[in-house]
Amino acid sequence: MALPASRFQAALRLAGRSWTRPCLAPLRTGASWRAFSASSRWQLHTKEMHEELLSSLKVNQSRLMEDIHYTCQWGTGQKWGKEETETGMSRLALSDADKEARDWFVQTTKALGCHTTVDSMGNIFAIRPGIRNDGPPTFVGSHLDTQPSGGRYDGILGVAAGVEMLKVLADNWVETEYPVGVVNWTNEEGARFPISIVSSGVWAGAIPQETAHNLREVHPGTATMASELARIGYLGETPASFNNMPMAAHFELHIEQGPLLEMANKKIGVVKGVQAYKWLTVNVKGRDTHTGTTDLKSRADALLAASKMVIHSHRLATANGCLASTGILNLKPGSTNTVPGEVSFSLDIRAQKDHTVARMLQHIENDFPKIAAGEDILNSNQDCTKGLPCSITINQDFDSPATLFHPDCIEAVSRAAHSVLGENSKNLLLEMTSGAGHDSVYTSKRCPTSMIFVPCREGVSHNPAEYCKPEDCTLGAQVLLQSVLRFDRMRDERRVTWKQEPYTL
Amino acid sequence: MALPASRFQAALRLAGRSWTRPCLAPLRTGASWRAFSASSRWQLHTKEMHEELLSSLKVNQSRLMEDIHYTCQWGTGQKWGKEETETGMSRLALSDADKEARDWFVQTTKALGCHTTVDSMGNIFAIRPGIRNDGPPTFVGSHLDTQPSGGRYDGILGVAAGVEMLKVLADNWVETEYPVGVVNWTNEEGARFPISIVSSGVWAGAIPQETAHNLREVHPGTATMASELARIGYLGETPASFNNMPMAAHFELHIEQGPLLEMANKKIGVVKGVQAYKWLTVNVKGRDTHTGTTDLKSRADALLAASKMVIHSHRLATANGCLASTGILNLKPGSTNTVPGEVSFSLDIRAQKDHTVARMLQHIENDFPKIAAGEDILNSNQDCTKGLPCSITINQDFDSPATLFHPDCIEAVSRAAHSVLGENSKNLLLEMTSGAGHDSVYTSKRCPTSMIFVPCREGVSHNPAEYCKPEDCTLGAQVLLQSVLRFDRMRDERRVTWKQEPYTL
Structure with a gap:
């Protein structure tokens, strides 16, 4: 009770009704449809x-x-x-x-x-x-x-x-x-x-x-x-x-x-x-190569490129006063001594206003392919070795204005x-x-x-x-x-x- | 043949031996031990x-x-x-x-x-x-x-x-x-x-x-x-x-x-x-939080920290003329709308000389905990929002001088x-x-x-x-x-x- x-x-009493405590024995599972409209006079009606x-x-x-x-x-x-x-x-x-x-x-x-x-x-x-x-x-x-x-x-x-x-x-x-x-x-x-x-x-x-x-x-x-x-x-x-x-x-x-x-x-x-929010999946393709025999400039390292993108999306969110998050990241082939040739990751962008999310998407669609190709975006290549280019696809999975x-x-x-x-x-x-x-x-x-x-x-x-x-x-x-x-x-x-x-x- | x-x-003929082409019928599977030392006179001995x-x-x-x-x-x-x-x-x-x-x-x-x-x-x-x-x-x-x-x-x-x-x-x-x-x-x-x-x-x-x-x-x-x-x-x-x-x-x-x-x-x-090479496993611990409701400064984002480390190891390798590679990266819990609270990744370091690998390890053991804690290392925090600190462990799995x-x-x-x-x-x-x-x-x-x-x-x-x-x-x-x-x-x-x-x- x-x-x-x-x-x-x-x-x-204030409502002018008498009170009889109803039977509180638990209802049977599978009880038949209760005929509320035919119930006794002391039932309470919300409108009243x-x-x-x-x-x-x-x-x-x-x-x-x-x-x-x-x-x-x-x-x-x-x-x-x-x-x-x-x-x-x-x-x-x-x-x-x-x-x-x-x-x-x-x-x-x-x-x-x-x-x-x-x-x-x-x-x-x-x-x-x-x-x-x-x-x-x-x-x-x-x-x-x-x-x-x-x-x-x-x-x-x-x-x-x-x-x-x-x-x-x-x-x-x-x-x-x-x-x-x-x-x-x-x-x-x-x-x-x-x-x-x-x-x-x-x-x-x-x-x-x-x-x-x-x-x-x-x-x-x-x-x-x-x-x-x-x-x-x-x-x-x-x-x-x-x-x-x-x-x-x-x-x-x-x-x-x-x-x-x-x-x-x-x-x-x-x-x-x-x-507002949008969910994207980003696929970065580089080339699987041996970690011990491939010098830095001969690599198309999909994880290195993806890491730059994760950081770049965070920088963009900081600049635009909104949110960007990566919650899933999978790479292939997944071996300590192989440079990953493929990385796929999620990107969740959120903002109070639809136009902020749209602006974020525009930046991402503009900048990520450049990062994949090896261009420097906001100092992303500082102190790095220039490697071989990766390719990229960006898919929008979900959009909630x-x-x-x-x-x-x-x-x-x-x-x-x-x-x-x-x-x-x-x-x-x-x-x-x-x-x-x-x-x-x-x-x-x-x-x-x-x-x-x-x-x-x-x-x-x-x-x-x-x-x-x-x-x-x-x-x-x-x-x-x-x-x-x-x-x-x-x-x-x-x-x-x-x-x-x-x-x- | x-x-x-x-x-x-x-x-x-130059070797002063006569030649009879040996029977080239394939040997039976499971053939018994061939008694080479008892073989016929025209067999060739490497030393001769x-x-x-x-x-x-x-x-x-x-x-x-x-x-x-x-x-x-x-x-x-x-x-x-x-x-x-x-x-x-x-x-x-x-x-x-x-x-x-x-x-x-x-x-x-x-x-x-x-x-x-x-x-x-x-x-x-x-x-x-x-x-x-x-x-x-x-x-x-x-x-x-x-x-x-x-x-x-x-x-x-x-x-x-x-x-x-x-x-x-x-x-x-x-x-x-x-x-x-x-x-x-x-x-x-x-x-x-x-x-x-x-x-x-x-x-x-x-x-x-x-x-x-x-x-x-x-x-x-x-x-x-x-x-x-x-x-x-x-x-x-x-x-x-x-x-x-x-x-x-x-x-x-x-x-x-x-x-x-x-x-x-x-x-x-x-x-x-x-x-020489060493294999490390790096574990970064932050906190799982909702991507939509956690502002950037309230996050302990293990993947953002790990991304900075992947890039930093590449920068260190560039500076030291050697190799650093991440081939495995797993994160938890792995959901588009959850900021990852845990990331574990491999790090493969290689160099011609043992002392170069040792120097790389020293830099990594010195710098990674700072990056996890949110400190700026070689501009790693440029244009980023300062979040909550992550913790880190680094294990050496393998060492080959x-x-x-x-x-x-x-x-x-x-x-x-x-x-x-x-x-x-x-x-x-x-x-x-x-x-x-x-x-x-x-x-x-x-x-x-x-x-x-x-x-x-x-x-x-x-x-x-x-x-x-x-x-x-x-x-x-x-x-x-x-x-x-x-x-x-x-x-x-x-x-x-x-x-x-x-x-x-």
Whole structure:
């Protein structure tokens, strides 16, 4: 039970309702569809709740944290502290561990009375009916997959907070005006199948399903997304599309993954958009030659050229006040006494503005071939021996323009945050732009969307030691719950999602 | 038959011998030990041959090339030209393909009347008895394993030329004074099990057998040398040691693997020694963080630091007139949107002189930790953002001081080369130092040793397109054969290997 009974009953009295504590025996797994619209007279309707009653609906911190850590038994990663929960996560998308976490999600949401649908990208939509079911659900969404050396909060917090929302609504017999739902998106990280937020991308019609299905897992595996979806039993029959699974809105709670909230002593980030980014793959071709017999000037050393490019991209990012990062680098043939003839590396460019990313790309497309050819760019050849030229190709794998979230969703989050944070809320809130991409980038193209950030320790993420305090997880989940309830109440008024046609920005 | 019969018969007449062409039917596989000392009167004894007769013993070019290409059916690599033989090789040590090539070597040398011994490192010694067998054999040796993207000549030419030597001796019923042999050394490349020339190292007593047996194959495999030797049936019972398999001398024919011979229009390199080299592994530790949310100054980017080190080692090599090369680089966790928290890379340093290698090591041990910590070394931080420090460890995996070959062996090669190259020999010979390490480095510690180099196209090696002209392969094999015969004649005179104790430099 999430609420201190006394406070909740007081709120009920204010609402002019009598209170009988509902039966809290756990629902059976696979319970039949709960007929909310035929439930007894004391059920709470979101639209009828006044502010104090609404605010008194609260998530249960210990239950939320238990869910997070319980699901982290599947894909447990590297240990970083003494406590049992002080380990990272390594739950690659569509792995056996991911299947276990998915099974938990399906069973848990079904037990809470949800209809659960799996689409052709393995996205799982759990929908809790509303009083009216003639409009699409308001969704909470995130992902259960992690980086190979990720943490326990990135994605997992958002899904667990969605499940906690369902539990709070069930505990308190709350009926929403429209259905609400929780979605687990597939392969958000792009760590195993190398396009991130790929399955919300297919849902949004931005990425062809065939492209996604044919994505091969990163070296050295050979499986594809389609083969792994089928193998673990999550290749659903419903085509992945906003047409088949429309959303009234999409709210996502996430750790910030950066240091700004913590540094500013803030508790909640009201996320107004996501920075622009592009992912490139750069292939440098030189010539394999023997390290002992090939003098420096007779070498076409692909790694030496690639090293200059990695540094050059960092210099360009410094000059343009944006980000450039190489997270993957593979070389061939890979032998101590052979000069590498081929290097392929990733380049991730991000900036607040689309035009900054475009300018970075222009510099890279202009300068990298020159570096490969042996020309000096910004002193890149200082004190070096001029060798033989390498050739180069640059492919753009992914492009996500700057995203602006929807004012109605931002307003719902903002109101919820002020309510949750209380009197000092102004000092605890930060309006911000997300540095990372999230599935909300794609949902925002088809329905009103916003995000909620909570601080994580030292801004560290994609690291086993990623950490978010239980009280911060709870605050975030509380803002998420309140945002969804507030949005549910706003829907008729704003007519945001009445129309049957899919929402387009 | 290698010789034009008319020329050979003329030579025989000069030697005062009658000539009956011996039966050239191929010897049966597994033929019993040939009792050479009891053979018929017209057999040729090396010690009795005069210069012209000796010189008239010639390798058969088409047979030599057939053997090379026949054995390249096992482990065929990347295609680079139109012809069937225009492919590289990928025959990693102790792979199934290596086993097939070994089986061929054992069967072929046995069929030529050799005793074949496999030692505990899988080194295969094929010995053809001499008239006297109270001294150790004069060996020809090289290796049948290749780089993952290697060519058809590195190592393979040396073994095939050894086999061709046995065939020429058999064809012409030549009896050597002392036994002669051919050895195939295991894992010369160090490409699969990451110590090169490891098995001649064990033989020489320079590397403990346990170290070699426990060597694990490079990422991502888990096999060890011992497990793979056992698996393919080449874990011999004879302990790998110069005590159990003493050598009177070791001659090795090899492609140059560099451009000097070709550039100077020379045909034969008389190799007087091998340059010094050290292999290091450098581990850089930073912190995994999200590429989109971590600003440049909050990063401990292990790849950015490693890139600066790769370039710095190249600058140091340029300044010191020597070589520095990185052939392996692995990073973790390996995801486009995670700044790598860990990078490990190889560093191969080579120079003519030991003190140059020592000076390079000193610079590296001094400068790399500073680069990791974020200090500027030779402008390495120009236009960069100062980030968080990384830590570093540097391990020395392998050290091979400069090697000087034995004057008697160098003399035998030099005399043989002058004889084979004829009147213009002075212009076709080059005395040189090997840039690459070879098993001859280790044999030289236990017996007189020298090497013969032949040019390869554009100096390219460790590359599928590695190429040595058939006529150059033949010239090299001819010099090899003549060197062994000349050394056999020199042995009593010089008393180089009479002593039973192992030879030590």
